[in-house]
Amino acid sequence: MRSLEESLFWEIFYRHQAVRSELARLFDVSAATMSRSTAVLLAKHLVVESGGTSSSRGRRPALLQVNPALAYVAGIEIDRDRVTAVITDMTGNLLGRSGVAATASNPVRKTLKDCREAVRAAFADAGRVPGQLARIGVGHTGMLDVENGLCLDWEGAPHWRRVNLRGALRETFDMEITLDDRARAVALAQHLLWPEYRRHRSAIYVQIGTGIGAGIFVNGRMVRGATLAGGEIGHIVIDRNGPLCACGKRGCVEAFASLGATIARVRQALEKGAKTSLRTQVKSPSQLTVEMIVSAARQGDPLAATALSEAGDALGFGVANAVQLLNPSLVVLAGKFANAASDFLLEAVTRAIHSQCFETMSRGLEVRVAPFRKDAGPVGCALLASLDVGAALVQKALFVPPS
């Protein structure tokens, strides 16, 4: 069972900053007990304290924060067109970054070389890092078996079938690796680094881009599931006879609502001779972009508007099912498609939630589109490593040998 100190450490980690009185209320303990427990965390240098001043206008309580210097970690985001690396402290403060252009069709060996080069350059960018690297967190956009550290498949990337990615990274860096889904990494960065988001203890962050993934928070903690595979909102089946999905099933949310699926639908209609203003904008249907589709839809083009509304309906269906199940107080839509078509997708998802979910679920629920934030992916990967580093350090610091 977790000790109060261990639970407190994680509460402070996820809140970024906390004051004792709030924590005492949350854990339902007396001020004296809270004071004793936080003193243990401070003495072990797991948390640090700032502020706590008295003035003529009253007393400002001290802020507790996880010790940023507890560890230094790297985050590596392996995306379809780029490998990006960052160096951060324990709490996700960016110290250095770098990126290498790449393609998903590269062999695994080349990608590992790119990872090494990106981390080296991120270190150079950081200048002097005041401690050793404790762990590397890696986020990948392919289909993963996180528990076993495998990349099972990556759409259009034949070299990436059943690759022992965690093992290969561990060998490359001679260091422990936290491998996870890139969507979950982004969700963690969004939840921890945006003050207006992290006050929500139950939230769903949906990434809508080439694929659709999610990070789920329940009672102030990220939920990973029994085999670390939770959050696959893009692969909720909404039509068993629907189009084939990249995962091999039919009719997943992603097969209707991903960026690629939406562009492909419009492209096919163009090729079949549909009437649309988009025809004058591109020489070939292969040049179509989501920005063109959104712009045409805003100007009333029926084909573009239908494509966006079909994507929005499918996405809304999946998100509403997740809301009905998890009862969050915040849903955040993010990613390239969400940013390009924010108004369309926000409206569709909100409508789906109100029509499919109980009023008790939608009551007070905030649905938002996250603004684009550079490095949310790689910083989230570093934060995933911080979760594992934190677990080990807390265990070690708070371990009491049986008497």
Ligand SMILES: [Zn+2]
């Ligand atoms: Zn699927």
